[in-house]
Amino acid sequence: MTSASRLLEHDGSFPGFLCAVCEAINDRAAGQPVPRVRGAGSETGLFDEPETIPRDDGRARSLWLRLSARAGAEAMRTLLEAFSSDVPGADGAVAAMACRLWLEGERAFDDLSSPEAALLEKAACRTRAEAHHYTGITRFSELADGSWYAAVEPACDILPLIAEHFAARFPAMRWAIEDLPRGRAVLHEPGRGWTLADGFRIAADGAALPGKGDGSDGEAPRADPPLSDSERQLRAMWRGYFRSVSIRERANPGLQRSHLPLKNRRHLTEFKPAEE
Numbered sequence: 001m002t003s004a005s006r007l008l009e010h011d012g013s014f015p016g017f018l019c020a021v022c023e024a025i026n027d028r029a030a031g032q033p034v035p036r037v038r039g040a041g042s043e044t045g046l047f048d049e050p051e052t053i054p055r056d057d058g059r060a061r062s063l064w065l066r067l068s069a070r071a072g073a074e075a076m077r078t079l080l081e082a083f084s085s086d087v088p089g090a091d092g093a094v095a096a097m098a099c100r101l102w103l104e105g106e107r108a109f110d111d112l113s114s115p116e117a118a119l120l121e122k123a124a125c126r127t128r129a130e131a132h133h134y135t136g137i138t139r140f141s142e143l144a145d146g147s148w149y150a151a152v153e154p155a156c157d158i159l160p161l162i163a164e165h166f167a168a169r170f171p172a173m174r175w176a177i178e179d180l181p182r183g184r185a186v187l188h189e190p191g192r193g194w195t196l197a198d199g200f201r202i203a204a205d206g207a208a209l210p211g212k213g214d215g216s217d218g219e220a221p222r223a224d225p226p227l228s229d230s231e232r233q234l235r236a237m238w239r240g241y242f243r244s245v246s247i248r249e250r251a252n253p254g255l256q257r258s259h260l261p262l263k264n265r266r267h268l269t270e271f272k273p274a275e276e
Contacts, residue, residue, distance in 0.1 A: 005032070006023075006027065007038070007050045008020040008050070009051065009053065010038075010040065010055070011039070014060075014083060014160075015055055015057050016060070017094075018059070018064060019054065019055055019059050021037065021095050024095050025063075028099040028102075036092055037091050037094075038092065040052075067098060067102060070101060075101060079094050081127040081161065082094045082120045083123075084127045085127040086126070086155045086156050087119070093115075093116040094123075097109075097120050100114075100116075131156070131162050138152055138162070138177060141225075141231050142228045142230060143225050143226060143231075144227065147173075147174040148173050148174065150177045150178070151180055151267050152177060152179055152180070152267065153179075153264070153267070154179065154181075157179070162177070163194045164194075166188070166194075167188055172190050175188050176188070178202070184197060235272070238269050239272075242270040
């Protein structure tokens with residue numbers, strides 16, 4: 001009778017996940033079943049006894065570099081994309097594939113009969129599509145201090161995947177893209193590149209503060225950052241243009257919703273009330 005696999009629980013971050021993968025690789029190399037891997041807060045089975053794997057950024061970085069040397073940069077990006085998706089079971093599929101990449105190299109991706117490989121590709125495609133979508137609809141607003149800010153609400157954790165796109169497009173601007181559901185942001189400074197900031201929120205004066213900004217951390221709820229005068233003028237002109245080119249008789253709300261989900265509209269100028 002084979003022994004049951006371990007259940008490894010990480011903190012939800014990608015470095016924390018990689019630390020759990022280290023444990024999975026060690027078990028696999030020792031001939032043990034590949035452990036199940038999941039994020040903290042996931043649904044627990046009746047007989048599950050999860051082991052919490054602490055986050056160690058040094059250990060995670062070491063595994064990333066070693067796996068990259070074995071499997072290549074493209075394979076590693078696919079792992080990151082799959083992990084960042086909202087597809088159920090993606091954590092376990094990525095962990096299983098990481099073990100195979102460690103033992104077999106990038107040819108592990110050629111096994112199209114593997115359920116883990118199929119689920120991983122499904123999850124990665126889901127994240128890629130969403131990241132591509134947000135490179136087109138993310139809207140920056142100029143703030144009173146001259147910096148630029150955009151809010152997004154993606155289903156997948158896409159900030160690490162779109163940050164380089166906007167850094168290359170706006171290298172001379174100081175900007176931030178906030179992922180509202182996750183309370184984190186990409187921060188970009190000219191000449192210094194971009195960084196990810198957890199626990200990000202905007203105060204009423206436009207300053208970045210720690211905390212989720214939804215009131216759950218004991219702090220005041222997030223406030224819309226103060227806009228510059230030129231931003232307000234541009235918004236007014238854009239709304240006027242949007243109204244002037246609209247043809248009421250050709251309005252097709254159903255088609256519009258299929259291309260632009262309702263959840264995205266509160267961050268788009270043309271759908272905001274005129275007083276904002």
